[in-house]
Amino acid sequence: MADEVRDLLRQVTNDLSRVNDEFSKKAENCLAEVKNTGKLSEQTKAEVDKLATNQSDLTGRLEDLQSRLGEVEQSAARRGGGAPEQHSPGRQAVESDAFKGVNSSIGRGRSVSAPVKNVLSTDIAEGVVEPQRLPGIDQMPKQRLFIRDLIAGGRTTSPAIFWVQQTGFTNAARVVPEGTPKPYSDIEFATKITPVVTIAHMFKASKQILDDFTQLQSMIDAEMRYGLKFVEEQEFLFGSGTGGHLEGIVPQASTFAPAFEPEARTPIDDLRLAILQAQLARLPVDGFVIHFVDWAKIELTKDANNGYILANPLRIAGPTLWGRPVVETEAPEFEGEFLAGAFRTAAQIFDREDANVVISTENVDDFEKNMISVRCEERTALAVKRPEAFVTGPFGTAVAAGG
Template sequence: MFNALSNTARAEDRQMQRKERADDQIELKDVMAALSQRDQDIKTFAEKAGEEIKSHGKTLDETKTILDGLVKSGLGLQDRLNDVEQKLSRRGAANEEGEKSIGEQFTDGDDFKGLAEKGRGIARMRLKAVTSITSSTTGTGGVGVAIQPTRVPGVIAGPERPFTIRDLIMPGRTASNAIEYVRESGFQNMAAPVAEGAAKPQSDLSYELITTTVKTIAHWFRASKQVLADIPLLQSYINGRAIYGLKYVEENQILAGDGTGQNLLGLIPQATAFNNTLRKTGDTKIDVLRRAILQVRIAEYRASAIALNPIDWADMELAKDTTGSYIWVNVQDGGQPRMWRLPVIDTNAVPAGNFLVGAFNIAAQVFDREDANVEVSTEDADNFTKNMVTIRAEERLALAVYRPQSFVYGSFTAP
């Protein structure tokens, strides 16, 4: 009687486990479908982000917000997937033998039942020899192949620098491979009050012809067609990083290109050196910037922005008065990065300890010959025979600095 009740209880327990396992299988299917839909949504918006980068040079805020939301939702789905897989793993395999303990397998075996009925004989059960249970993938006790790693969805991107220098400069376009402009090289103003009938004074005005050539910035990646077909998000990701690579070098070139070879001649090499006679004893970094703005103003232009290194900007924001209060910033709400009414661009393209102040909006101009673009081709080397593709990103541009006196570059530290 006891054995019959025990067998009935075990049967009911196994039936309950099968029902729970079936429910887990349904939940697993739902989670996998949700993850598949999430991946499709990411692909759609990643492609949209690629188009926005081509059109606007960056991903629009709305698209970036949606992509961030999809990634976060994917993390939640991944947690649900892990929970379901762990529950299924605890419940064991689908066959009933996997659900029974060794004792249950022995008492339910034909040998044991025959022994119980006849009252004589030998009951045997053969079990596979198992060594120590480890996470190894080899040996009789290795279960490493059953351990599934947790895969974080998407691709973890590297750090990205926000690009703002080009936004300060007057834009332009060209259909040529060079830009020529006439720049005033000297002006001796001899204008003066003149008596009636007296000879008028002569002023001198001279010009020079400046030529700046269009430069190419480019790089490329190689990938297999199979990988790009199997991971649709990957090509959009590569395209985005390709454009980012161009913009990164572009900003460095606009600010600090030395003009040799295929380098642009940037703003810093053409800027006027800071006039150290304007310094006063005890000047802080904030004072030095105001005096640089004065130097631009003396040159009859008005500064429109300040570019400096993030380290120096942090020093200014952390400056305190004698009472320990911050001088320049309200810590609670921060605020727009501005100094002396001008926007501040903190970028690693400017060396620490130095600054650039200038009339970015009118004293220089960037000309685009070809906008940043990404092209994919199989017609490169042995790509066709190896099922590979080459992904190339390229842009062509020129930089014209009309009035070097309107850019002032110098060091915060007195020589």
């Protein structure tokens, strides 16, 4: 009897698998039909309804056969054809010695404790108790990216940016008496070449997992783009300019040399002195970059009456200082230092190829192993046109000689 039920169960399982495959294919056809015509035909609707009915019927039949098979196996066990029968916790309690004579021993307000054999999770059929599945994917925290919001943007179709920089101007203009020769001023230029660099990384994945778990595919896409932008930001700020790296702003910036020493000098004073230094180079500062920790220290600065200097914490505004926006970085090498500069006028980003994600099944042995290779890359360049418009250095730098 049990063998017959198992054969039926196997047949229904195969039928259900076939119907599920047909249903999946039909769903893909429905999506294509809606995309092409904007609606489903009546014939397609009828076919989908029929498949859904068959799927529901087979599922119900499968559950019924699984129940019948359990009953047959239990009956065989009671006849000695299998393992000893495992009684339910309730039956174990009723048949225990402690429960016998309960009518004569139990009274109002009293209870009886009966030993019950433990029922382990191994005694429960698979699928009876399912683990709770939390929706979504718990992703790692990410640093806020900001540098593109500060620097002027642009595009290029070339592998390098060729540009001309004015490096000097000797102004000889003066009042010229009639009949006398006019003076010549001297303007100096230098040619610059900024290469476009490629920032990229790759990822391997199983084709099946991305087909079956679409949320994972979108998450991988987002994570790879973020990883690319994170490195891009580090390059814009700290790139060495060698070994294929961008030449970042900080290595080219002027060293902070405060013109004078204000009384009771603070980091807030240092940022104002950096504005002055850039103004003397005739390129006014339009933003600051500092570490999270340093900005927290500045925001917590208090006056002699223990009141906050910058703002009321209950209605604090956006991060600004001296009328310029303050953006924060978590780069550990930048703690205790700052960057002030004319980001919009003194530097420019040139994008050759926007960040993009490409998936291929033809890398090495991907086709054979049903794997895919995911590549994310971009091509970009950074031109720092006026390095003296940027000032960087540690807070508390000594006053410049002669200041």
